[in-house]
Amino acid sequence: MKIGSKTISRILGGIAVIPLGLGAAVALAANTLDLSPAQPARIHAEKSADAIKALPAGFRFAKEGTLTIGIHPWIPPISTYATDAKTIVGFDADLAQLVSDSLGRKLELVPVAWADWPLALASGKFDAVISNVTVTEERKAKFDFSSYRKDQLGFYAKSDSRIASIREAKDIAGLRIITDPGTNQEKILLEWDKQNIAQGLKPIAVQYYDDDAVKALAIQSGRADAVFSVNAVQAYQAAKEGKTKLVGTVSGGWPRTAEVAITTRKGSGLADALTTSLNDLIKNGKYNQVLDKWNLGSEAIHKSATNPPGLPKT
Structure with missing residues (x-):
């Protein structure tokens, strides 16, 4: 779908978004932010001893030595495809890189359709989902959350x-x-x-x-x-x-506060480690650097929480 054509509204993560085709998304971003596959300016983080220590004993990652993240590339600046039409870039991708760095693991991003991420996550295809998922009480019954951005x-x-x-x-x-x-x-x-x-x-x-x-x-x-x-x-x-x-x-949840969060399997124990990682990234400034890079500074949170209050069931 090209810019200027009619758009179709849908609800994603509790808010409305306007989906764009790959060509339109790339065209929209090409003149302002780096959408190259190499991402030479991508921000990295040091290992976090606290986050690594918080990993549950015996936790089995989807792939050895790797943090595998499910992500739905839909629109910049949240996530989209690079100019090679296959590499995923954007704020969520950069945040995934920071978290994997802090856990001392390689990052692997797995593209997934929005409708498919719950089943794919539950089946162990990836360790977590970072894809603009809003915390809701209904979702908390099935998944754990580590908040990272205001909705x-x-x-x-x-x-x-x-x-x-x-x-x-x-x-x-x-x-x-x-x-x-x-x-x-x-x-x-x-x-x-x-x-x-x-x-x-x-x-x-x-x-x-x-x-x-x-x-x-x-x-x-x-x-x-x-x-x-x-x-x-x-x-x-x-x-x-x-x-x-x-x-x-x-x-987005007015009059209640809504937050977007990393999503993990219910009871896996991974959420606490990810929350610890996020809070370290907030303290050392890496988190805000990535937000500012994608012009999302107004959506910063001051502290990540595991399973914060979510939007109520409707």
Whole structure:
């Protein structure tokens, strides 16, 4: 699917994403970030004695001396294919490298379709999944989690917009906002609007577009004031094009906080070691370096947790 054509919305990891074909994803990223297969600037980490010590006794990895990670390449900056159309790059791939380094193991990334990762993980095809998986209470019944990033939605306005901040419901009163139908962001937007109207504030005008080019034109021409959608994707586009700016973020699980996490087999014991690894990476700064590399600094967490509270069952 090429940029400017109609897009199809689907829910991935508890948030809405816009899938792009390989060619479109590569074209979108080629001028801003290194998508080469070699990844010469990939950040590495030292071994973590604490993380290695936290590995469960007798734990059997999928492959000797290797940390095998399942990953679904879907869109930059989270994960996508390099210019060779087979090497996986992006934030999740870089985080997987840091974790494998800290455990003193080689990294092997195994591409997997989103619908297939639960069964593949349960069967032992790989040791863990790093693929933008949001922690939910339903998933916690079957898997363990080590949190590593906020699940965030973002408000983006034209770079020279007078809108400086959107943090709560009253900030959107009277605005014209583009969002994605049938998603968490639409639900949040409509709930905020309902609250505003009940308090006597001006209603919003919600706009929906199937075409990314038309959406961008609406913002740049002044027909819409802001876009409310997946933060990671919009942050990447803002960095690439320089035409929009972040004016506010909201948890993808609002009013609850939602987090994205490394996913492991339930009861395997690997989650505690991965959580220890992540907290070491947070402390030594490597974690934030990788976030900043992919323009995702606003989604940083201060501490990783094993099996944090997840979004409730619906």
